[in-house]
Amino acid sequence: MEIKADTTVCIGAGMCALTVPAIFDQSEEEGTVVVLDSTPPAELEDAVRRAVTLCPSGAISVV
Amino acid sequence: MSDLTLTTTRQRPFDPPDEIAELREQTPIHRMTYADGHLGWIVTSYAAARAILADARFSNRPELMHPLIPARMELAGDQALRVPPGFFLRMDAPEHTRYRKLLTGQFTVRRMKELEPRIAEITDSCLDAMEAAAKPVDLVQEFALPIPSLVICELLGVPYEDRAQFQEDTKVLVNLEIKAEDAMGAMTRISAYLYGLIQRKRAKPEDDLLSGLIENGELNDEELTGVAFLLLVAGHETTANMLGLGTYALLTNPAQLALMRDDPSAVENGVEELLRYLTIIHLGPVRSALADVEIEGRLIKAGESVAIHLPVANRDPSRFPDGDALDLTRPATGHLTFGHGIHQCLGQQLARAEMRIAYPALLRRFPGLRLAISPEEVPMRSDMSIYGVHRLPVTW
Numbered sequence: 237m238e239i240k241a242d243t244t245v246c247i248g249a250g251m252c253a254l255t256v257p258a259i260f261d262q263s264e265e266e267g268t269v270v271v272l273d274s275t276p277p278a279e280l281e282d283a284v285r286r287a288v289t290l291c292p293s294g295a296i297s298v299v
Numbered sequence: 300m301s302d303l304t305l306t307t308t309r310q311r312p313f314d315p316p317d318e319i320a321e322l323r324e325q326t327p328i329h330r331m332t333y334a335d336g337h338l339g340w341i342v343t344s345y346a347a348a349r350a351i352l353a354d355a356r357f358s359n360r361p362e363l364m365h366p367l368i369p370a371r372m373e374l375a376g377d378q379a380l381r382v383p384p385g386f387f388l389r390m391d392a393p394e395h396t397r398y399r400k401l402l403t404g405q406f407t408v409r410r411m412k413e414l415e416p417r418i419a420e421i422t423d424s425c426l427d428a429m430e431a432a433a434k435p436v437d438l439v440q441e442f443a444l445p446i447p448s449l450v451i452c453e454l455l456g457v458p459y460e461d462r463a464q465f466q467e468d469t470k471v472l473v474n475l476e477i478k479a480e481d482a483m484g485a486m487t488r489i490s491a492y493l494y495g496l497i498q499r500k501r502a503k504p505e506d507d508l509l510s511g512l513i514e515n516g517e518l519n520d521e522e523l524t525g526v527a528f529l530l531l532v533a534g535h536e537t538t539a540n541m542l543g544l545g546t547y548a549l550l551t552n553p554a555q556l557a558l559m560r561d562d563p564s565a566v567e568n569g570v571e572e573l574l575r576y577l578t579i580i581h582l583g584p585v586r587s588a589l590a591d592v593e594i595e596g597r598l599i600k601a602g603e604s605v606a607i608h609l610p611v612a613n614r615d616p617s618r619f620p621d622g623d624a625l626d627l628t629r630p631a632t633g634h635l636t637f638g639h640g641i642h643q644c645l646g647q648q649l650a651r652a653e654m655r656i657a658y659p660a661l662l663r664r665f666p667g668l669r670l671a672i673s674p675e676e677v678p679m680r681s682d683m684s685i686y687g688v689h690r691l692p693v694t695w
């Protein structure tokens with residue numbers, strides 16, 4: 237799994253960082269998504285998928 | 300014309316009106332007549348609600364919107380409802396984006412975690428005052444209102460001495476029964492106060508959100524006033540009503556109350572479930588189509604208004620099985636209580652932090668907490684844009 241994030245559409249709602257703090261953070265300045273590890277370990281893949289559906293702006297996706 | 304208009308009358312205090320819940324069983328999107336005679340739509344399914352809220356072809360601009368219920372008639376129309384500068388909730392992208400980007404850094408999960416000790420102190424001082432007061436007390440006045448009020452005032456840098464007038468004015472704003480001129484009066488007073496506060500902070504910056512925004516330099520004073528106004532109003536009565544209504548719901552569901560009080564691992568999800576079950580933004584949001592859009596086989600024409608009935612969507616059995624039950628252990632994330640799409644609540648992580656601290660603190664301080672009147676007598680805010688209880692007399 238590979239995570240893609242588009243900070244231009246991210247609205248900083250923080251659902252990603254709340255759902256999988258090991259993988260997503262938010263930048264200090266703008267609050268937009270920061271992907272800590274774009275190839276998450278297998279045991280976090282489900283949680284990452286959940287974060288993708290919870291994201292209100294469609295800013296994160298997985299391929 | 301459609302025979303359907305929006306009812307606000309509930310059969311049971313925690314359940315949305317039966318008539319609207321029944322609509323969801325028929326189709327996800329229905330024709331509905333708005334208070335000004337406009338033939339628009341109401342959306343009741345989870346999937347359709349999410350799709351519309353995430354779709355840029357639906358606008359949140361007030362001048363396009365038709366009033367849902369008669370009490371909001373006078374407030375509609377382009378004169379009264381022009382977006383004030385900085386009031387980005389009612390703007391579309393890219394105008395909305397400019398403001399939202401400036402603020403998201405202040406509301407990150409991490410920032411809100413840093414505020415937790417301060418929220419806990421504020422909560423404790425409110426509980427101390429409540430404990431010292433003569434029983435019974437009104438939980439709304441002693442607990443539900445002051446906590447979020449103090450937190451948001453502190454975040455913005457609004458001095459505590461000024462908050463009494465604020466609570467009066469914001470109450471007027473969200474009351475559906477009041478006359479348009481009274482609402483405008485309250486709005487003008489709040490704005491004038493905030494404008495003055497911004498001048499003071501410009502002269503003497505402090506360590507708060509407003510001073511930070513001033514320093515950033517991107518917004519002029521009118522825009523800053525609008526932003527501060529939005530944060531204050533949006534952060535004030537929302538969380539307050541969740542705390543009041545949530546406590547009422549727990550007091551009438553003792554097994555759920557015990558979970559919230561005794562099991563720290565139940566709190567996080569328990570708060571999500573209370574948010575879902577109670578869905579206090581209960582008469583909207585409303586969006587207006589900018590183009591013809593087909594959703595769930597229905598053609599919504601450009602210019603038509605669409606009301607998203609969040610309480611009914613949040614109980615859609617295809618997303619939340621047995622959604623009419625309050626169950627603090629069910630998987631409750633993904634609810635639409637904070638909206639969805641670009642306007643999804645900016646303050647949601649703050650609201651979560653406040654509720655996660657305040658509910659357990661209240662229930663542990665007063666293990667014998669109970670209603671001081673019979674449950675049927677609790678006055679409900681059926682007619683207000685934010686649902687909740689007007690008063691909640693409790694004893695212990």
Ligand code: HEM
Binds near residue numbers: 535
């Ligand atoms: C439990 C408490 C709360 C609930 C249920 C709630 C609910 C909502 C909802 C449903 C929206 C979206 C409205 C729409 O799409 O038209 C929203 C937006 C917003 N909320 Fe909240 N809210 C809460 C607490 C807060 C707090 C504490 C703050 C501020 C500190 C806040 C600030 C905002 C702002 C600024 C927006 C506009 C965001 C935008 O347009 O981008 N809210 N809220």
Ligand code: SF4
Binds near residue numbers: 248249250251253291
């Ligand atoms: S959930 Fe989506 S919008 Fe929110 S911070 Fe993460 S990527 Fe951005």
